[in-house]
Amino acid sequence: MGDMDERIVMVDSGTGLKLTEEQLDERSAVATVQLRRRGVRAGDTVLICLPVGPDLLVATDAVIAAGGVVWPLPADLDTPTLHDRIKESCARVMVSNLPQALEAADETRVRIIMSVADLTDSHPSPTGC
Amino acid sequence: MTVHVPHNLPVEPNPFVGRARDLSELGSLVRDERVITLSGVGGIGKSRLSLRVAAQASARFADGVWLVEPARVGDPALMPSVPAAGPRQGGLTTREREIAALLTRGLSNRAIGVELVISPATVARHVANIMDKLGFDTRSQIAVWAAEHGRETGRS
Numbered sequence: 001m002g003d004m005d006e007r008i009v010m011v012d013s014g015t016g017l018k019l020t021e022e023q024l025d026e027r028s029a030v031a032t033v034q035l036r037r038r039g040v041r042a043g044d045t046v047l048i049c050l051p052v053g054p055d056l057l058v059a060t061d062a063v064i065a066a067g068g069v070v071w072p073l074p075a076d077l078d079t080p081t082l083h084d085r086i087k088e089s090c091a092r093v094m095v096s097n098l099p100q101a102l103e104a105a106d107e108t109r110v111r112i113i114m115s116v117a118d119l120t121d122s123h124p125s126p127t128g129c
Numbered sequence: 130m131t132v133h134v135p136h137n138l139p140v141e142p143n144p145f146v147g148r149a150r151d152l153s154e155l156g157s158l159v160r161d162e163r164v165i166t167l168s169g170v171g172g173i174g175k176s177r178l179s180l181r182v183a184a185q186a187s188a189r190f191a192d193g194v195w196l197v198e199p200a201r202v203g204d205p206a207l208m209p210s211v212p213a214a215g216p217r218q219g220g221l222t223t224r225e226r227e228i229a230a231l232l233t234r235g236l237s238n239r240a241i242g243v244e245l246v247i248s249p250a251t252v253a254r255h256v257a258n259i260m261d262k263l264g265f266d267t268r269s270q271i272a273v274w275a276a277e278h279g280r281e282t283g284r285s
């Protein structure tokens with residue numbers, strides 16, 4: 001049964017890294033929890049500005065699983081266009097690592113910007129500071 | 130301290146400043162008392178303080194620390210039973226219990242979807258809800274939990 005989950009669902013064209021079904025499920029589940037912890041609830045719009053690849057797939061799946069609405073932003077847009085699209089979305093949450101997207105989120109309604117690292121389980125426990 | 134216990138505490142939106150004395154006082158109260166009430170005018174940070182105390186105390190409570198929002202309880206008569214029931218008990222729907230049981234077999238969302246005749250995205254949604262209810266961070270934690278609670282989660 002477990003063998004089926006070794007099925008490859010994506011190959012990153014840049015790095016050649018393969019994402020298996022099991023990895024996709026696990027990574028998006030972890031990411032869903034992180035989104036919910038930051039307050040994403042059913043119906044909330046979440047901007048995603050990432051280059052095409054496994055991270056984009058994981059983030060998209062996670063937002064859908066959290067009940068959110070995915071608002072994708074092509075990573076190759078210039079800053080003014082990104083800014084217009086972000087304003088138009090009225091979204092409060094954005095997932096992105098890209099400097100131009102972070103800059104474009106200035107003076108919009110975006111209040112929470114999560115990087116790809118924030119979507120992983122890097123800070124599992126609330127203990128300590 | 131990296132002891133990981135289940136919890137449903139929200140991420141702190143901004144840094145928590147000072148109040149070391151309050152924290153240590155409350156920390157020892159939590160050790161000795163069963164109920165602690167924080168009182169004060171609105172906006173002085175009672176909720177924030179209690180969340181931080183809960184987070185710091187989590188290492189001592191292997192079964193986890195749980196936030197229960199009283200605003201969600203409409204009937205005052207239910208107030209004692211809601212926290213007592215706790216997020217770990219019986220909070221799962223039939224479908225969620227089915228999916229938790231299938232996760233113990235290491236099935237992917239797609240395989241579970243095939244088994245239950247629902248879409249993988251729906252499975253992912255259920256998995257996210259289970260994690261929310263049980264305060265887990267990963268799918269494997271659900272699998273372990275479901276294996277331990279096999280009798281309740283098993284499909285009839």
